[in-house]
Every structure is written in structure tokens, then in C-alpha cells.
Amino acid sequence: MSQLQYQLMRVEEQDGVPVVSVLCTELxxxxxxxxLEQELEDYLKKSGVKQLVLDMSGLHYMASNGLRVLIRLRKQLGEVDGRFKMCGVHKYVADVFRTTRLFTETFDFLPDVTAALAALKGPAPQQPEA
Structure with missing residues (x-):
């Protein structure tokens, strides 16, 4: 596949897994x-990936309305039995998750890309039965 070009994110493959780095410092x-939501959606549609690492180390601030990008990403990957891990989440961004109680209940945060890749290689968490 040819390299896709985006303004707010960069995609690089590591160990066979796409690592999407957020390039903007504020959401x-x-x-x-x-x-950003449009770029992520476009990438998912064109690439067909089922798992990825979202490197947020360049993002220093996110307003609460920025959560919808991540919720939508989780939903889109979930529809294809996919998943993603976030890494490099700065304190002010993590505070938004804590305030909304999404920090540990919905999303996995890892310190860096290496840890996120290792977590993706492990077994997927079991979904509770309905």
C-alpha cells in the first residue's frame, strides 16, 4: 500500500503494527x-487494520470534546474485532480521562510504544457475556 499522507497524524509500522502518532499539541x-477524527477514520477504511498503537506523546492538552475521537476509534475497531492501545499520554490529557471516569474503565494507557506493542501482542481481554 502506498504511504498515506495526513496533516495531524503520522503512521509508521513497527513489528507489523501501525503506530499512529498524533502530531498536534492540542485538541x-x-x-x-x-x-483528526476524519483522518483516523480515513486511515482505518483505507488500511483495513484491526489493531494499532496510538502514540499521544506529542499531545499536551485535550479538551473533553476531544474524547469523542478516541471513543469513535474504539467503536470502529471494535466493529471489526480490533483494538488499540494508547501510549505517551501526558498528565493534562490523562486528567480529562480521569475526570470523565474513562481512564481505566474504557481505555488502556501504556508508558511508551514498546509497552503498547507488547500489550497488543498479548491475548485480547475477554468481553463479559451479555
Whole structure:
């Protein structure tokens, strides 16, 4: 597949897994949030990947409305039995997750790309039966 070009993210493959690095330092304005959401959706559709690492080490601030990008990413990957791990989450970004109680209940945070890749190679967590 040819290299896809994006403004707000960079995609590199490591150990056969796409690592998506967020290039913007803030997710505050709706236009930036909408653009990142669109770029992630476009990448998922064109690549067909089922798992990825989202490296957020360059993101220093995220408003609560930026959570929708991550919730949508989780939903889209879940629809294809996929999953993702986040890494490099700065304190102010993690505070948004803690405030909304999404920190440990919905998303996995790992310190760096290496740890996130290792976590993806492990077994997928079991979903509770309905």
C-alpha cells in the first residue's frame, strides 16, 4: 500500500503494527478535533487494520470534546474485532480521562510504544457475556 499522507497524524509500522502518532499539541478547537477524527477514520477504511498503537506523546492538552475521537476509534475497531492501545499520554490529557471516569474503565494507557506493542501482542481481554 502506498504511504498515506495526513496533516495531524503520522503512521509508521513497527513489528507489523501501525503506530499512529498524533502530531498536534492540542485538541481544543472543534475544527482540529473534526480533522483528526476524519483522518483516523480515513486511515482505518483505507488500511483495513484491526489493531494499532496510538502514540499521544506529542499531545499536551485535550479538551473533553476531544474524547469523542478516541471513543469513535474504539467503536470502529471494535466493529471489526480490533483494538488499540494508547501510549505517551501526558498528565493534562490523562486528567480529562480521569475526570470523565474513562481512564481505566474504557481505555488502556501504556508508558511508551514498546509497552503498547507488547500489550497488543498479548491475548485480547475477554468481553463479559451479555
Amino acid at each position: 481544543r478547537a472543534d475544527t482540529v478535533i473534526d480533522r
